[in-house]
Every structure is written in structure tokens, then in C-alpha cells.
Amino acid sequence: MAAPSSAGPEQRPIATVDIVLVTLGEEGLRLCLQRREHEPHAGELALVGGYVRPEQDADIEAAARRILAGKARLEGLYLEQVRSFGGPGRDPRGWSIAIIYLALVPEERLIAAEAAGAPRFERIDPDRLPPLPFDHARLITAALARLRSKASYSTLPAFLLGDQFTLPELKAVYEQAIGTKLNDSAFRRKLMEMQILEEVDAKASATAERKRPAQLYRLARRTLTEFDRTV
């Protein structure tokens, strides 16, 4: 075995955080990409990302939140580390490590961010990805696999909705995230038995355009809850 090197700064890899930002559009899950401001690949659609800054960041998640706030004007989102990719060829600037985060954002927060001056988000159908710079395609694949898998045994899809939501809305998000239809009465039964939700007291809301208004709920715990069984 070679003698240990000091691994001085000159041989350290570049370290970046890339955020796979997902929202729920009219027609299903949408990936939010922005045009890059700087080289390389300036002007092209890509993941929201940036350098880990040792002089600023308390940890990796703090770097992710700083980047989200700075480039996307988004704060307080559901954020989960997926994994890291590294190698010599993924970034022309040199051997690099990308730590991937999955972030979920309600559509209305996106609109508010754009109104507050964030560069426009392109909402992309994840099944119709355009060619992307770097290895962003595989980063996205990894994050969406995590989303789809974790959706079926946790409250993760709820973070694509606002604070309050109806059961039919919640069921629809689960269906989008998992990719299959769910049984209505079983869905209600399970969520109620598991005590995942609490009624928003006394207020049932009128639906936007028609028909019977539905009861509003919120998550009983504001953090992710994992189930012992499937949705």
C-alpha cells in the first residue's frame, strides 16, 4: 500500500450539491429546471445546484438550503439527501462529487418564488426529459426512483401539497407519485388507522368549481412519517 498522502487541497475533488426539485402540475409530477447563469453550459436547462462552500456551510444540507434560497428563492421545503456521484468526467472543471438532494415543492410556492424574482422554472415531464448537461439525467433518475419508492410507505407525497388538503387530493398525489391507481376506501381506512392526518377543525371547504366540498386535513406530524405497511 502506498504511503498515505496528506491529501492537500491541490488533490481534493470539487464538491457540489445538486437539487432535484419536483412539483405537482396539472398533469402529474413535474421536474423543475432552471437555465444556468454561468459556464459551463451557461443558458442550458439544468438542475439547481452549486458549490459546497466550506467558509459558509454548517453541513451539506445547509449548503443545499443556501443554494435553494439563493437560486430559487425557496425556503423550508421538504429536502432529503439521495446519494452522491463522483468521477473525473462528469464536470469539465475536474474530478467532482455531486451530492444529490430531492426537494418537494407545492406548485403555489413555485409561483410565489417566480413572482419574488426567482429565475423561471421550466416544468418538465420526467418521462420526456430533454438532453441535459453534465450527468444530470442520471442524478434525476436516482432522485425520482427514491421518490417513487418512498412514496408508497411514507407521507412523502403530502409534501407536494400545501399545508391543508382534502383526501381526494392526497390520494391523487399518491397515485401520481407511485404511478398506480389506489383503492379509495382502503386509502382512507389506512390513513385514518395510522393516525397520519388530523382534521382541520370544523372547516370543510367549498370546492373550487363544483360538487360536494371535502373535509380538509393536515399532517398530524409536520415531518416525514414512515409506515409499517404500504399506503
Place this chain on the structure above:
Amino acid sequence: MAAPSSAGPEQRPIATVDIVLVTLGEEGLRLCLQRREHEPHAGELALVGGYVRPEQDADIEAAARRILAGKARLEGLYLEQVRSFGGPGRDPRGWSIAIIYLALVPEERLIAAEAAGAPRFERIDPDRLPPLPFDHARLITAALARLRSKASYSTLPAFLLGDQFTLPELKAVYEQAIGTKLNDSAFRRKLMEMQILEEVDAKASATAERKRPAQLYRLARRTLTEFDRTV
């Protein structure tokens, strides 16, 4: 938003790979630690780990395999990335990122590695961890959580056994990994229905010391298989 920095080498974090090496001892899962050769914390028990070396490594997993081969004389193990931790305080040399891998090793491979000159592995009961340097305790916690959770819906525990094993042996590993007793006939039923195993043809083995010998099996696929349902 601040102007983008070039993130020249001088502001890059240190990048290391740390490997949570797990085996199955007589009395259950055991964490394998080695004494550190170099400062900081030379001589103390710690995870097998090392620097990512941009000049050598094709990707992060290659770094992990290089470190395992170099410091532990182990090759071809089951290896899975868990997640990354980073921050200014976890390593006295500076702001650092540790990419954590879970590695599973059959006990006999460990013994062979030690015989081949690897520094001795201390087999530690994960429920009785001694104080550890850096933030290795939380890295271990993260990797063991992954092991315990994934054990119940995949062939992961099988990688703690050698190439061939009996069903009672396999059941015992699952029980150790998951931490609960399993139902015998249900265990057999599920593994058989899922076509996870194949019989080692015509050879049933004699047990070491006594009683009825059991049929030997091997994994039908040498890679990890995830189940649609729980073990």
C-alpha cells in the same frame, strides 16, 4: 446573491470514503473496526476509510473498493452507498465530506484477509460501541439503519453468508439483521415463490456436528434483489 466563485482548490472540502464493514459472528451482527495507522487518532479503533484520490479513482465506489483492498485485503464484497455527511467540525483537518458505504463480509473472508496480512479486525457488538473518533458513531448508525431496514425486503442478508448456505442458516441471518424471529414455513414459502434461491444441484451437505443435514442453496442472482413484499 453573491457572485459565483471559481471554487478553486483552496476552498474545496476534504473528501473521504468511510466503510461500515459488517459481518456475522457467533452471536450476531458484528461491526469490523481497525486501529488507525496515522494521525489524527492514530492507534484508535475506527472505520476503514481513506481519501478520495482524484488521480486514481474512476468514481466513488472505486475509491471505496481501493480502500477496502488496500487496508483490509478484501475484494468483491457487497458494497452499497448509504449517504454523505459533511461539516467543519467532523475532522480536525478541516471542512470534510465523508461518503459512507455499507459493506457485508462473510466471517470466513475476514479470517482469510487477516491470514493474508490485513491488520486485525475488531469485531464489535453494534449495541456496545466504544467511544469512537470523528463522528464515526453516527456514520455507523446510518449504515446499520440501512442494513436493518433493507434486510426485510431484499436479499441483502444473504451477502453475510458464503456462496452456499442452508435455509435455516439464511433464516438465522435474516433474523439477526432484522432483529426479530421469523416464521419458518412462511420464510420458506416466500423465498421459494419469489424464486430467490436455486438448489445446489443434487448436493445436500452433512452438518458439521449433528442431526439431519440440510439442502444447500445459492442466490439465483448474484446481485441484490428487492422484493415486492416483505420477507
Place this chain on the structure above:
DNA sequence: TTAATAGTGTCTCTCAGACATTATCAC
């Protein structure tokens, strides 16, 4: 009243756990 969605009740089928039974070996 009608139309459409929200929400409930009930039946059935599947599957996992419990446990009894049979099989196969060493001695």
C-alpha cells in the same frame, strides 16, 4: 331533482403467522 363528487359499509380473497406433522440423518 339531478349530477357529480365525497365518504361509508361490507364481502371476499389472499397471504402471513401459528402450529402440527412428517422426513431424514447420527448415534
Place this chain on the structure above:
DNA sequence: GTGATAATGTCTGAGAGACACTATTAA
């Protein structure tokens, strides 16, 4: 045969899906 573990067969209860049915609103 005896004793011990390996392997199989069967029963039962819990829970998920299917679907019919009731509830509540706007128009």
C-alpha cells in the same frame, strides 16, 4: 429405535381490494 433438526401441510385471522351504497353540495 431415539433424539434432534429439516422440511411440509393445514388452519385461521387480519387486512387489502372491489364495489355497492349513502351523503352533501350546486344548479
